[in-house]
Each structure stands twice: as C-alpha cells, then as structure tokens.
Amino acid sequence: MKLNFSKMHGLGNDFMVIDGVRQAVTLSNEAIGQLGHRQFGIGFDQLLLVEKSTTPGIDFRYRIFNCDGSEVEQCGNGSRCFARFVFDQGLTDKTEIAVETAKGVIYPRLESNGLVTVNMGAPRFAPSEIPFEAPNEAIIDPLIVDGQVYDISVVSMGNPHAVQIVDDVETAPVALHGTLIENHKRFPQKVNAGFMQIVSRSEICLRVFERAAGETLACGTGACAAVVAGIRRGLLDETVLVHTRGGDLTISWAGGDSPVMMTGPAVTVFEGSIEL
Numbered sequence: 001m002k003l004n005f006s007k008m009h010g011l012g013n014d015f016m017v018i019d020g021v022r023q024a025v026t027l028s029n030e031a032i033g034q035l036g037h038r039q040f041g042i043g044f045d046q047l048l049l050v051e052k053s054t055t056p057g058i059d060f061r062y063r064i065f066n067c068d069g070s071e072v073e074q075c076g077n078g079s080r081c082f083a084r085f086v087f088d089q090g091l092t093d094k095t096e097i098a099v100e101t102a103k104g105v106i107y108p109r110l111e112s113n114g115l116v117t118v119n120m121g122a123p124r125f126a127p128s129e130i131p132f133e134a135p136n137e138a139i140i141d142p143l144i145v146d147g148q149v150y151d152i153s154v155v156s157m158g159n160p161h162a163v164q165i166v167d168d169v170e171t172a173p174v175a176l177h178g179t180l181i182e183n184h185k186r187f188p189q190k191v192n193a194g195f196m197q198i199v200s201r202s203e204i205c206l207r208v209f210e211r212a213a214g215e216t217l218a219c220g221t222g223a224c225a226a227v228v229a230g231i232r233r234g235l236l237d238e239t240v241l242v243h244t245r246g247g248d249l250t251i252s253w254a255g256g257d258s259p260v261m262m263t264g265p266a267v268t269v270f271e272g273s274i275e276l
C-alpha cells in the first residue's frame, strides 16, 4: 500500500498527517509505532489521521496517535495542523471547521495572518474525568514523587495533564520527574507532565513531558492546561503568552465552562509518500 502524507509541525511538535478521506488507510498501532520511529521510520511526535465525519453539522473527524502507536483523545498543536492540512489539501474551503476527536468536537479557525485559533472546549477537573485517583476535585493536589511532595494541578483538556510550578523551566528536572509523574499510579491512563514558570500575570514559560512521546518542543493541550491551572491558582490573567522551546502560543480562558482558546502557527514541512 502506498500512503501519501504531509510532515507538519506546530512549534516543533511534529506530525505525520494522513488524508484518510481520499485514501483507504488501515494502520495497526504497531505499524504507527514503526512509522513514528526517528531512526527506522519517518519520525514524529504524533500521527494525525483525517477522516470523514458521519455526524450532521461536523466537517471531519480526526484521530490522534502518539509515536508509540497508542491512540489519544486530544492534541492542541495537532488541531492547528489538521486545519491547515484540510484547507491546503483542498478537502474543504471553509476557514472555520468543526472536527470530532475522540473527546468531543473542537473548532479551529484559519486566521488571515496565517495563524490558527482553536476553540479547544472547556477544561475538566473531576478526578474521574482525568482519570486521577483522588477523593475529590481540587485546585492543587499533593503528589508524592520519589519521596518528595509536588503540588500539581490536574486538568483534562480531553487528555490528562498534571501541571506544577517551577522557579526556572530551564533547570527543572523535566525528563527525570516527567517520566515518574507520567507513570504515577494515581494516573491509571498515565498523564502529560507540565512544568510552568510564571514570568508575569500574562506570560509563562512551559516545558511538557508528554505521555508516550517524552518531552516535545511544545504541547498545545499542555499550554491550555497550564494557563487554566495558573488562572485557577489566581496567578494568571485571562490571556497569557506561553513561551515553549519551539515558540509562542496565546491562550485565553474566561473561567468556568467557557472554552479555552489557543492561537498559534501550523507549518507544512514537506509532502511525501511511503510504500508499506
């Protein structure tokens, strides 16, 4: 089977994006893991598979897989690349798109300046929705990692995030603690671990150790979760500039059940095909 794809990125968080509307695509989780390998495959943080939606009023469905082949619920940087992909490939002429993911519908919009804004939906905090083992919902939860207590904020943006505040993201032990938090027994489906440095009420620096992918140059849902966590802790204003190692995102949240809005770039690097 010959598979056409685009290689894309959002702030260096990179994707193999496949048109499953005009091509018949059957990929096992194992095959995705092989394609994701940086040395033996194409290499990516996540694979995005674009499909038709059967739901009235919804333009597309897209599925998200981590580089180890596991399917996940949501991806912020991926949602911007998805929107750029379907427009540039001529799958739609709409600039405001409704797309189903494994965890609900999100709404990307292509801006005239080339950036993409996505209505990522409302964040969720109930432990059962993360999922997270905790007696009740809290703004800050103590998590014991390697004998030390870390104050984490647990947020679902469709996928699970545990955000902590650090003095300096550059010296934070992201790889070491990231993997311990990712695999902590209180997160039965694992978790993405965020390390946030507050610069001011409208600016943070962020590094994220992603579930199944390790540290990436940027994590869109991680940025949404960090800003939501900072606002709930009373440390951030409604609109925040998020500096990641791959570049900047703007995140806004008005609180409560209002949606988190994310604006940032989506870039196509090249198009290719592979014989499977």
Ligand SMILES: N[C@@H](CCC[C@H](N)C(=O)O)C(=O)O
Pocket (backbone or CB within 6 Å): 013, 045, 046, 066, 072, 073, 074, 075, 076, 077, 078, 159, 160, 192, 210, 211, 212, 213, 216, 218, 219, 220, 221, 222
């Ligand atoms: N890079 C993504 C998140 C991808 C999924 C994540 N690794 C998970 O397992 O939940 C983003 O930009 O949000």
